[in-house]
Amino acid sequence: MQIFGVDIGGSGIKGAPVDLDMGDLAAQRHKVLTPHPATPDAVADGVKQVVDHFGWTGPVGLTFPGVVTGGSTVRTAANVDKSWIDTDARALFTERLGGLPVTVVNDADAAGVAEVAFGAGRGRKGTVILLTFGTGIGSALFSDGVLVPNTELGHLELHGHDAETRASSKAREDGELSWEHWAHRVTKYLAHVEMLFSPELFIIGGGVSRKAQKFLPYVQGIKAEIVPAQLQNNAGIVGAAMRARG
Structure with a gap:
């Protein structure tokens, strides 16, 4: 079964059909740059470009950085235009995508x-925390898989x-920090989160996951x-499609 997933980030909007049986992309993803300012209408236009690239006409799952x-x-x-606050995102994307079912x-x-x-x-059981290091720092907290x-x-x-202003991937790039210097900031952040939640596992996601070494x-x-x-960095696309399946 395939459902389309779109991951909206602070720097790029990327998407592809997802094979939900395999948990992987069914085609090479297509990416457009996130517009600046990243207003609702401008971002919706970017999402439409990505979906239209594949001629997709079925359900669409979308992520949002907030x-x-x-x-x-x-x-x-935090990392898109403030006019997003209180926006009905599902209604906006449904309208822009011509009535396709949207999550x-x-x-x-x-x-x-x-x-x-x-x-x-x-x-994995117990407390698991995924942290995405990109334009900001996103988090997903799980207790026994929930x-x-x-x-x-x-x-x-x-x-x-x-x-996130100190330890995001963008902070590393903006500050021209070495990987070692940035890792010390990440360590301080992880220690703080660990003190609060005592997880058994941290999963490091976002674009930097490709450069973990x-x-x-x-x-x-x-x-x-x-x-x-x-x-x-495909995890968001896959997860968006999973949520669109219900």
Whole structure:
């Protein structure tokens, strides 16, 4: 069975049909740049470009980089335009995609759902936390495989700063930090999250999951097991499609 998944990020909008039996993309993903400013209408146009690229006419699952309540209403917009707040995202995307059935879910939650079903979190009990390091830091918290949605742990305060402003992948790039220097920031962040939630497993997702060997060896002193996401940066697309299936 295939359903289309779209992952909306702060820098790119990417999507592809997903084989839900295999938990993987059924075709090479297509990506367009996230517009700036990333207003609802502009982002919806980008999503339409991605979906139209495949001529897709079935259900579509979409991620959003913020809190989404009731499967539709956007409550936060840290890395997109603030005009998203209180937008009915499902209605917007349904209209722009010509009435196709649409499901909207937080981006990190989608990635976490995919990793727990098909990747690094499969079969793991206890507390599992997936963290996506990209434009910001997204989080997905699981207890015995059950998602606690919209946790937004990237906005924890760390040494007087919003954590994602110090430890996101964008912070590394903007600060021109070495992988080792950035890993020390990530370590401090993980230690803070570990103190609060005592997870058995951290899964590191986002684009940096492809480069885990560059920084994970420098992350020391964390009691929980730390592994890169197995689905890497496709996890959000897969999880979005999973949620669209219901």
